[in-house]
Amino acid sequence: MLNFRQKIFFSYLAVFLFFFILLFPYSSKSVRNAIRDVLENRTKQVIESIQKAPNVQGMIQMLSAHQSLVFFRVTLLSKDGRILYESHTDRSALPLYKRHPEIEEAMKHKIGYHEDYSYHFGEQFAYIAQSFSFQGQSYIIRTAFPINQIKDLSSSFKLVLIKFGIGILVLFSLMTWTIMNLITRPIQTIIRKITPYQEGREDELPEIILEEKRITKDFCQLANTLNSLSNRIRKQVQTLTQERNETETVLNSLAEGVIAVDNQFHITYLNDIALKMFHLTRENLLNKHISFLKSNKCEALLHACTKKNKIIYETLDLESGDQKIPLGIIVTPKQDQGAILVLQDKSNLYQILDLGKAFIANASHELKTPLTVIRGFSETLHDHTGLSDDQRKDIIKKILANCIRMDSLVRNLLMLADIENLPQSELKECDLIATLNDCAQTVHTLHKDADIQFEDQTHNKATILGDPDLLNRALMNLLENAIKYNQRKPILKIGVSKSKKTIVVTISDNGIGIPAKDLPHIFDRFYRVDKARTRKLGGSGLGLSIVQIIIEKLKGTLSVDSKEGEGSTFTLIFPEQSNSSS
Numbered sequence: 001m002l003n004f005r006q007k008i009f010f011s012y013l014a015v016f017l018f019f020f021i022l023l024f025p026y027s028s029k030s031v032r033n034a035i036r037d038v039l040e041n042r043t044k045q046v047i048e049s050i051q052k053a054p055n056v057q058g059m060i061q062m063l064s065a066h067q068s069l070v071f072f073r074v075t076l077l078s079k080d081g082r083i084l085y086e087s088h089t090d091r092s093a094l095p096l097y098k099r100h101p102e103i104e105e106a107m108k109h110k111i112g113y114h115e116d117y118s119y120h121f122g123e124q125f126a127y128i129a130q131s132f133s134f135q136g137q138s139y140i141i142r143t144a145f146p147i148n149q150i151k152d153l154s155s156s157f158k159l160v161l162i163k164f165g166i167g168i169l170v171l172f173s174l175m176t177w178t179i180m181n182l183i184t185r186p187i188q189t190i191i192r193k194i195t196p197y198q199e200g201r202e203d204e205l206p207e208i209i210l211e212e213k214r215i216t217k218d219f220c221q222l223a224n225t226l227n228s229l230s231n232r233i234r235k236q237v238q239t240l241t242q243e244r245n246e247t248e249t250v251l252n253s254l255a256e257g258v259i260a261v262d263n264q265f266h267i268t269y270l271n272d273i274a275l276k277m278f279h280l281t282r283e284n285l286l287n288k289h290i291s292f293l294k295s296n297k298c299e300a301l302l303h304a305c306t307k308k309n310k311i312i313y314e315t316l317d318l319e320s321g322d323q324k325i326p327l328g329i330i331v332t333p334k335q336d337q338g339a340i341l342v343l344q345d346k347s348n349l350y351q352i353l354d355l356g357k358a359f360i361a362n363a364s365h366e367l368k369t370p371l372t373v374i375r376g377f378s379e380t381l382h383d384h385t386g387l388s389d390d391q392r393k394d395i396i397k398k399i400l401a402n403c404i405r406m407d408s409l410v411r412n413l414l415m416l417a418d419i420e421n422l423p424q425s426e427l428k429e430c431d432l433i434a435t436l437n438d439c440a441q442t443v444h445t446l447h448k449d450a451d452i453q454f455e456d457q458t459h460n461k462a463t464i465l466g467d468p469d470l471l472n473r474a475l476m477n478l479l480e481n482a483i484k485y486n487q488r489k490p491i492l493k494i495g496v497s498k499s500k501k502t503i504v505v506t507i508s509d510n511g512i513g514i515p516a517k518d519l520p521h522i523f524d525r526f527y528r529v530d531k532a533r534t535r536k537l538g539g540s541g542l543g544l545s546i547v548q549i550i551i552e553k554l555k556g557t558l559s560v561d562s563k564e565g566e567g568s569t570f571t572l573i574f575p576e577q578s579n580s581s582s
Helices: 004-050 056-070 101-109 147-198 217-253 272-278 296-308 347-383 389-420 432-446 468-484 531-537 543-553
Strands: 073-078 082-086 111-118 123-134 137-146 257-261 267-270 312-320 323-333 339-345 428-431 451-455 463-466 491-499 502-508 557-563 567-575
Touching: 004 056, 004 111, 004 123, 004 137, 004 147, 056 073, 056 082, 101 111, 101 123, 101 137, 123 147, 137 147, 147 217, 257 272, 272 339, 296 312, 296 323, 296 339, 347 389, 428 432, 432 451, 432 463, 432 468, 432 491, 432 502, 463 468, 463 567, 468 491, 468 502, 468 543, 543 557
Parallel strands: 451 491
Antiparallel strands: 073 082, 073 137, 111 123, 123 137, 257 267, 257 339, 312 323, 323 339, 428 463, 491 502, 502 567, 557 567
């Protein structure tokens, strides 16, 4: 395909050749007209010359003397058409043997021209006849010139014209090519610069730099305009890309799944949550029909939304593997046709409701048991006034123990509420190692037989952001549990280490351990591994829940590793404050 420069060049070349070809018939005609004009002028000159003769015989002598220098053939005729002189034959005083158009035209218009074949000479001639007055009489002089010589002159002229035309064509082509090259070079530079962007090999329009010394001001202005437009487009693309990325980030940060469809219900966008809900990849869903999700209800809701042009709320149970996920669906129509589906996973809400119900049931049960015991023994004291002192003391002791148990339960519940509502602004720096030492000394004071060992005690101080009372309560719960749930001499091993701006605390014991089936639930509220043993020891099932909430409130993590019959190891990881020292 020709480029712009080649198109212009060949267009100019075609126009030039077209006019050059048209020039040939015009040139032939021009040559003939020029020769005719020359013949007419020479004839006039001959007439002017012979008119100086004293008489007709003198005119004839003068024609005889000069005709060979002027014309090929000369004839002098009288007004009545008789030949007075013939240069090549002696036909004096004889009339012409046929009518000649040029003579008749000369009689009417004083001059005439005609081309005819001469049988006497056997070739074509061009004849010029002109009438004139001499001594009061009218005469006609007729001159002839061979057509072949005219054709030779025309051919010579055409040959010269062809040579001249070829020279002009070559010169014109070179000049045109050079001029077009200079004119279109900036355009070619601009095209060459933007072609990679047009073909998709570059993501941005490049800057167009032209050499100002070799181009006109207009092209510099064009390049600057394109650069300006390119910069504006680049900025707009960057803005749109940034807005799109921000929008995608916001949509991907949502807890809800978002699906956008066009007016044909083909999926145009999905966020990550929606992909996880349907267990599919983005490539498998983009530009696919909504029916590809295999959810007839979603498709029906889209039809209803676009038909009514209003927001629709509905619920749906999504089958995901072996379980059903309860979803809340919001379908919103778009102004540019299509709709947006927002899928809300209600599983956590239902779990919270279930946990709330379970919590209320467990708390009610835990409170109901001591209240039932207190009420029973109180009725016994009221109905049996004849009980012995030892019996009354035993009953009062049990009532008091259940009161203490109920008070502990209520305190723990209130503590859970207080911890969950503790603002981060009230946390302050505290020394984790010092708190561990205090807790270990307190436990050793209460349990003289316990063997508490500190392993790898290479750090004197470890500062974390926390609450000293809450940290003390969490560590005390872990240490007391290690001694409480033990059937032999308690051996506790406490380790503290630092790694990557974190502080790791491990508390190991040689207690009864935790069965593997119970490990995932030991931090649940009111959960007991051995209910009979826990009740005997006075546990409420809230101790480890309180520990976990405290650790999480202090930006830490809590995990456990245990083997039944061998013991347990609790691992606490806290972020270290930057101003702590070793």
